[in-house]
Amino acid sequence: MHEVDLIIIGAGPAGMSAAWRAAECGLSVLILDEQPAAGGQIYRDVDRASAQRGDILGKDFTDGQTLTRRLDHVNITHLNGAVVWQIEDGPRVSYTQAGQGGVACAKRILLATGALERPMPLPGWTLPGVMTAGAAQILLKQSGIACERAVLVGSGPLLYLIAAQMVRAGVPPLALVETQTRQDFIGSVRHLGGALRGWRYLLKGAGMLWHLRRARVPRYLGVSEIAIEGEKAAQAVTFTSGGRSQRIACETVLLHHGVVPNTQTARSIDIPHHWDERQSCFVPQCDDWGRTMKSAVYIAGDGAGIGGAKAAALAGEIAALDIACDLDHLTSPDRDAAARPLRARLAKERAARPFIDSVYPPHAAALAPQDPTIVCRCEEVTAGDIRRMAGLGCLGPNQTKVFGRAGMGPCQGRYCGLTVTRLLAEANGLSPDQTGHYRIRPPIKPVTIGEIAAMTPQETSEQSK
Numbered sequence: 506m507h508e509v510d511l512i513i514i515g516a517g518p519a520g521m522s523a524a525w526r527a528a529e530c531g532l533s534v535l536i537l538d539e540q541p542a543a544g545g546q547i548y549r550d551v552d553r554a555s556a557q558r559g560d561i562l563g564k565d566f567t568d569g570q571t572l573t574r575r576l577d578h579v580n581i582t583h584l585n586g587a588v589v590w591q592i593e594d595g596p597r598v599s600y601t602q603a604g605q606g607g608v609a610c611a612k613r614i615l616l617a618t619g620a621l622e623r624p625m626p627l628p629g630w631t632l633p634g635v636m637t638a639g640a641a642q643i644l645l646k647q648s649g650i651a652c653e654r655a656v657l658v659g660s661g662p663l664l665y666l667i668a669a670q671m672v673r674a675g676v677p678p679l680a681l682v683e684t685q686t687r688q689d690f691i692g693s694v695r696h697l698g699g700a701l702r703g704w705r706y707l708l709k710g711a712g713m714l715w716h717l718r719r720a721r722v723p724r725y726l727g728v729s730e731i732a733i734e735g736e737k738a739a740q741a742v743t744f745t746s747g748g749r750s751q752r753i754a755c756e757t758v759l760l761h762h763g764v765v766p767n768t769q770t771a772r773s774i775d776i777p778h779h780w781d782e783r784q785s786c787f788v789p790q791c792d793d794w795g796r797t798m799k800s801a802v803y804i805a806g807d808g809a810g811i812g813g814a815k816a817a818a819l820a821g822e823i824a825a826l827d828i829a830c831d832l833d834h835l836t837s838p839d840r841d842a843a844a845r846p847l848r849a850r851l852a853k854e855r856a857a858r859p860f861i862d863s864v865y866p867p868h869a870a871a872l873a874p875q876d877p878t879i880v881c882r883c884e885e886v887t888a889g890d891i892r893r894m895a896g897l898g899c900l901g902p903n904q905t906k907v908f909g910r911a912g913m914g915p916c917q918g919r920y921c922g923l924t925v926t927r928l929l930a931e932a933n934g935l936s937p938d939q940t941g942h943y944r945i946r947p948p949i950k951p952v953t954i955g956e957i958a959a960m961t962p963q964e965t966s967e968q969s970k
Contacts, residue, residue, distance in 0.1 A: 528578040626878050635757075660868065661762060725744070739756065763784075783859065886909050915951065
């Protein structure tokens, strides 16, 4: 059994930065991370990336090596391939690694679980050949494979980034089919001041768009009525643009309309959440140090609200400083002095976020899909099924499990949860906060009897208490 000062769940930007800062303050740190190597999704496999792949993915990706190198610290223990499936008071964390269960205890826990791509349920989105844009980027980062004859559908800067990376890889996308409208841009003007403070993001976005224009990648803006055609696999994307029907034959469709906090672990220990209308998702309640209502639990990075990789890294360091102070490794004045420049940089990193959220809102037709569209892929529950459940008196997502098994599959509502909440809220005339979210119970991730049986006798004894 591991006994440390701080357990960090997740080795993305927030987790890695927090681990280094806490270790520098003299804390013993254990990182539990599902991935085979540190980096999270944004810096996935960064240490093994060749120079050629680094050129394709760009400097923002290779910058992650600075964070991974910091984990080589005498006070940091990093367990990769470790899947956390339960957190208990203590705090005590149960996990599995290499087919065997394990338990770790700490004085404090930092959840750095990052973000999930927002699901984009559209007609045909369950066909083979359809996946998220982020999944395509993972293929490129981890295996050097770029999707061919692909159409990117949705909205947001990630679409431009992935499209530019595909161009550099020699397989440009057939087109970008974008849902943001002229009205979205007009409405975002009020946030332009903040965007100008974060001018580097604007400059970076302009550079990617220039790159795509130079590669002659077609862009369709303000599209509606999106559907994916195909019998056994995706064959085409159809949509309406400028009042005209369009059809693009393709082999792959990459969907993306934003990312949302991965709140599953936080919800499993009853951390309160609230609805963030600006980002159209639930976020956990925590203070500006990352501390939650449970005093031993902190949250940092995109898991506490979407801000991007650099903001996540800064938030991780800030949380680590407060944890070090809490455990008497720093005085309050020293904590505040160390946090001051980090907060200034964090404010600058977050300055452009309201503009980005406003100009690239999630696609309304995917937030409230048509009745025949599947929203819970695990159990094949449609949007119409959810609306009919509401008509029968179903008020919240947990009740949908009884009415029709929505949210009871392997993902435990990770990908359908927000859609189910939104559909029920609209059907019942309630707010998302009033409607609520699925209650998450352990195991957070699947665990086998064999993995539990392989725990040491002491760990099994602790687990049964």
